[in-house]
Amino acid sequence: MNPNSIPIKNLNPENIEILDKALEQIREVILSGQFILGSEVESFENEVANYLGVKYAVGVNSGTDALLIGIRALGIAEGDEIITTSYCPFPTVEAIHLAGATPVFVDIDPYTYNLDVSKIESKITSRTKGIIPVHLFGLPCEMDEIIKVSNKFGICVIEDTCQAFGGEYKGRKLGSLGNAGAISFFPTKNLGAFGDAGLLVTNDHKVYEKARMLRSHGSKRKYHNEITGYNSRMDAIQATILRVKLRYVDDWIESQIKKAHRYNQLLQGSSGIIIPAENNYTKHTFHQYTIRIQHNKRDILREILTTAEIYTEIYYPVIIPNLPVYSSQNNYDIYYPSATLLSQEALSIPIWPRISDDEQLRVIDVIKNAQI
Numbered sequence: 001m002n003p004n005s006i007p008i009k010n011l012n013p014e015n016i017e018i019l020d021k022a023l024e025q026i027r028e029v030i031l032s033g034q035f036i037l038g039s040e041v042e043s044f045e046n047e048v049a050n051y052l053g054v055k056y057a058v059g060v061n062s063g064t065d066a067l068l069i070g071i072r073a074l075g076i077a078e079g080d081e082i083i084t085t086s087y088c089p090f091p092t093v094e095a096i097h098l099a100g101a102t103p104v105f106v107d108i109d110p111y112t113y114n115l116d117v118s119k120i121e122s123k124i125t126s127r128t129k130g131i132i133p134v135h136l137f138g139l140p141c142e143m144d145e146i147i148k149v150s151n152k153f154g155i156c157v158i159e160d161t162c163q164a165f166g167g168e169y170k171g172r173k174l175g176s177l178g179n180a181g182a183i184s185f186f187p188t189k190n191l192g193a194f195g196d197a198g199l200l201v202t203n204d205h206k207v208y209e210k211a212r213m214l215r216s217h218g219s220k221r222k223y224h225n226e227i228t229g230y231n232s233r234m235d236a237i238q239a240t241i242l243r244v245k246l247r248y249v250d251d252w253i254e255s256q257i258k259k260a261h262r263y264n265q266l267l268q269g270s271s272g273i274i275i276p277a278e279n280n281y282t283k284h285t286f287h288q289y290t291i292r293i294q295h296n297k298r299d300i301l302r303e304i305l306t307t308a309e310i311y312t313e314i315y316y317p318v319i320i321p322n323l324p325v326y327s328s329q330n331n332y333d334i335y336y337p338s339a340t341l342l343s344q345e346a347l348s349i350p351i352w353p354r355i356s357d358d359e360q361l362r363v364i365d366v367i368k369n370a371q372i
């Protein structure tokens, strides 16, 4: 690989910072002979619950499983509807289908990229049982409004916190505000494992108990299965790595926020480019730094960046209602104009906590010199 190329994320600087400690811990786990759940996972669950300010945490296999188990633990099932965003990765919606429920999509705000809270109420029916706000790219959703609607209609809220670990809404950690929160430790997320892992958090003891059953084949006691669940238990090796990284994650997040603010400064005054929204009552963790390139210039700019070996991503090129999983014929653009606009304009540029000043300058130089 060209040493001057810039990936969209580079995990090595962080992983090298913790490598010796992680290897020592992995060695301990191997010699303990306890590879699935056990004391390492319990310690991580306690520490991360404490970090997030929640009563209970359940370590599972992935963020997708955390969503699925959360939905089922809240009693949502076949025939129920869940309101969510039209602009997010598929796993959020897949989890709703896997639980037997039906997703109902709302359009987004074109500046925050998060679901437009003013559009939720008109989608509520007698079957609506929940709302899944996705804190997209690390920016918290408008939780006060979402919780107000959920209280009015007696439905629950599951925060998809997969891209926003460590973020805050009015001083409270994301994932702790709804009835449950789902977190992913996919390696590139704010807190990343060395493989797949996820977490469900809640303050509700019943939800906690049911989630623990669901992750272990629906049993509280071995060989006394009560419901049909999953094999979705967290590995002890992942838990021990996450315990090490949890002590560093605030430093990494603060660093990533600084890098995002530097991009904001460098992009100031660039016409045809909209920088990410932010506000003073939330902490945006900038899991992605996603700009809007207006006037149909996004794809041209992306090609110029790729030619310069600066790698970007389009999160997401297809809005959820138009995915082939529903039908290859669908074209719901007119119902989701802002999500559609983002699918045409969004460009995520390289960001990670230790991206260098020089790397950031090179990214911005190419963007500014592209003359689009």
Ligand SMILES: *Cc1c(COP(=O)(O)O)cnc(C)c1O
Binding pocket: 062, 063, 064, 065, 088, 089, 091, 092, 134, 160, 162, 163, 183, 184, 185, 186, 196, 197, 198
């Ligand atoms: C990553 C992600 C998921 C899925 O998490 P996995 O750990 O990959 O299963 C779900 N929702 C969102 C918003 C994500 O970014």
